Amino acid sequence: MSFDAVMQHGEAVKLGLSRNDFLEIHVLSGAPLVDLTFLSYSQGYTIDNNMAVMLTEGNRIYDINNEPVLVLSKVRTQSRINILFPGCIQEYYEDEQLGCREILSNILNTRKSQLPSTVNLFMDVEIHPSGQLTILNPNGVAGDFVTLEALENVDVGVSVCPWKISSVEKGMVRVVHKTAASDC
């Protein structure tokens, strides 16, 4: 076990995953939104290989070389995992707090303009036949979790979205990084 922490609203962590390590994200309370990315993430190849904009158990997350980097080894939630949105930004917030994109670029030590899009965990979106999208109220609940396994060594950034609606603000998650060497 190399990382195990409770995180809330506006917090983020960078985790250096080695091949075959596991990353678990558990909902403890509220309905948190969690964004995840890595510097070589490719939204396009991930859509193309999965033929989907919502991911579920068994789907893989690809890099800019079209190589799979992470696999969703367990998904236990009624909410969704979408790959449609790049993460929130400071401009969305009246008080100019940092959004997920600023937070993630800081911890991954890159410019916001260089940060790829994000994988949006526990975020529900309705896709209309016209192609238009409606963001639905977050509906992750305590006990939900997602486990990802690293297929390559990768530094992953995980943020708990600071979006200010009560269910998200009360959201707490537990993030666990289990190294392949430790017993899982």
Ligand SMILES: [Zn+2]
């Ligand atoms: Zn956010």
